Amino acid sequence: MRDDTYELTLLYDFFGELLTDTQREYFEYYFSDDLSLSEISELTGVTRQAVRAVLQRAQALLRQYEEKTGVVARFREIGRRVGELQGKLEKLAENVDGGARSLVEEISAGLEELKG
């Protein structure tokens, strides 16, 4: 897995549809299927340099979309805060029982889904 695969895949999850078909195709070959530039070049009949250029453009666009919208950062911040609230719920769970306890568990499960 490449160094920045995790970050780029996250950006791709949000903004991938804003790329062209070719950019998406090569992106998936490279980042999801882990093919090399040469392998993609052979597969598509396009020069290795051209494959690299498409991939660089795709990555630059994805980063630009995030820079301009901050969407992924907003979702990350939600995930962070949800984690904090889950910590508080765990503390709460220790201090209640019966019906209250099952309510706490329901809320905790609901929070877990928010991260998804």
Next chain:
Amino acid sequence: MRDDTYELTLLYDFFGELLTDTQREYFEYYFSDDLSLSEISELTGVTRQAVRAVLQRAQALLRQYEEKTGVVARFREIGRRVGELQGKLEKLAENVDGGARSLVEEISAGLEELKG
């Protein structure tokens, strides 16, 4: 306020930075400052038809960004779920007291912030 001002303003909040400067400028005249096409035309020295075309393009782009990313829908869904969890927390608050009650209140406040 125009019929679709609320929806478009929400889209603009997320994707506005992806528009050109001119698209943003006219969008704000029209949707934030509530100027008419003729007023924007006078203000900018551009024909009313050209102003309309820019605004239509900007709206189409904003809708397209949402159609392709579903970002606003995802945030709305989070808001809806947080509302549900807040309902459960209110029920919980009725069934606990003391330290547990103040924890419930902290969690509730944390959930409220998630909507922001």
